[in-house]
Amino acid sequence: MRARILALITLSLLNLFSVAAGLAVAKLTPDRHLSPQPPTVAERDSVRTASPLAAASGGREPAAAALAARLNGLLTGDTGGRTNAVVIDALTRRTLFQQRGDQPATPASTTKLATSVAALAALGPDHRIATRVVQGSGSAIVLVGGGDPTLTARPAQAGAAHPPYASLADLAAQTAKALKAAGVKRTRVDYDVSAYAGPRTAYGWKDNYLPDGELAPVSALTVDEGRVSPDDPSVNSRVDDPPAAATEQFAKLLTHEGIAARAGRRTTAPQDAARLGQVQSPTLAALIEHLLTESDNDVAEAVARQVAIGKGAPASFAGAAQAVTGVLASLGVGQGIAVNDGSGLSALNRITPAALARVVSLAASDQHPELRAAITGMPVAGFSGTLQNRYATSESVAGAGLVRAKTGTLAGVSTLAGLAYDADGRLLAFAFMAGDGKSAVDPHKLDELAAAVASCGCR
Secondary structure (H helix, E strand, O other): OHHHHHHHHHHHHHHHHHHHOOOOEEEOOOOOOOOOOOHHHHHHOOOEEEOHHHHHHHOOOOOHHHHHHHHHHHHOOOOOOOEEEEEEEOOOOOEEEEEOOOOOEOOHHHHHHHHHHHHHHHHOOOOOOEEEEEEOOOOOEEEEOOOOOOOEOOOOOOOOOOOOOOEHHHHHHHHHHHHHHOOOOEEEEEEEOOOOOOOOOOOOOOOOOOOOOOOOOOOOOOOHHHEOOOOOOOOOOEOOOHHHHHHHHHHHHHHHOOOEEEEEEEOOOOOOOOEEEEEEOOOHHHHHHHHHHHOOHHHHHHHHHHHHHHOOOOOOHHHHHHHHHHHHHHOOOOOOEEOOOOOOOOOOOEEOHHHHHHHHHHHHOOOOHHHOHHHHOOOEOOOOHHHOOOOOOOOOHHHOOOEEEEEEEEOOEEEEEEEEEOOOOOEEEEEEEEOOOOOOOOOHHHHHHHHHHHOOOOO
């Protein structure tokens, strides 16, 4: 069966390359050294296509009536629950199909598309998040969190499927060197998490999210996303107090570097405090590729707060939501988006399918190359991230390798939003949002809809 699927994918890709012949080529899959995607994508390089809008303008726009006939056939009965749906032309943003396309629905993790596009637009793809150590009062030093959840205490791993994360051990080595130069042999490590404000959980989150390890309590200082066992991916448990745990780890690393250190208390570092060391996160583009591919809730919340900080808003859930929607409004795609968090865990978020499709088409536009990571980060159907094990049935295989989309799943809700080239080489943006939060939803029904878009030669 797998061989048959790969053969179909190969034929589909050959058809796509024929349509794109003579057009400028730009790889949508990220470069290997920057890509946080699984090795399967890097090995296959399955999506090397024409520039999104070049290909979109190269093929003919599908006939709306023909596309509707195909999609309505799949939506008849709507056995997976109430589905809101929209398909638009990525170039013109003309609506080609809609079923309650302007009605808000629970977006789940497709919220991360709105967060990502807003962050890239507000901060730029090269933005990095710094973690610093500065001189404190007396002999104390202060570990200052900037909001980088990928800060790690683990040793660098050769062949890792992500760019190098900021190293807590490297920060300890820098700090120890500076302290030794000043003749300091013993210190207390205080910590500063004042970069963030407000509660650690968002409005609309379920009580089980933190105990179940969906993410750590949101904090400006977290090491290894607050995981209790970062070396064991099967263990989701998170620490109760990420800043305190990070400070304990840093004090131990500093002691290992020859400075007797103990963890201290929460404080606020003086603005003009001398810096003893600093490490930086991967670029925002790399963080966004990762958070979209793997649907990483911790990174999504951190990125949303970076938007708030960049816009001078409080770095809280409310401030981040206001900043994200404000940036999207300035880009002309804010209508129909109301959120309480950056990850989509809030069951009270509301976004219309039309809004999601507009956000995706904006990110694909040649007029906004700074947004490209929002496209390259979306999983490839049948190959990467949250879509790696989907698009393997006879009803959905036509979309394998040709659909890039962000998934979303909450209890009784399933969503899918992304891009697909149709059979004529026209780039289309879509959003399918199923479920009312009460009954089970089959996400594979949404895969079938996206596959129908990708295989449509709708004339």
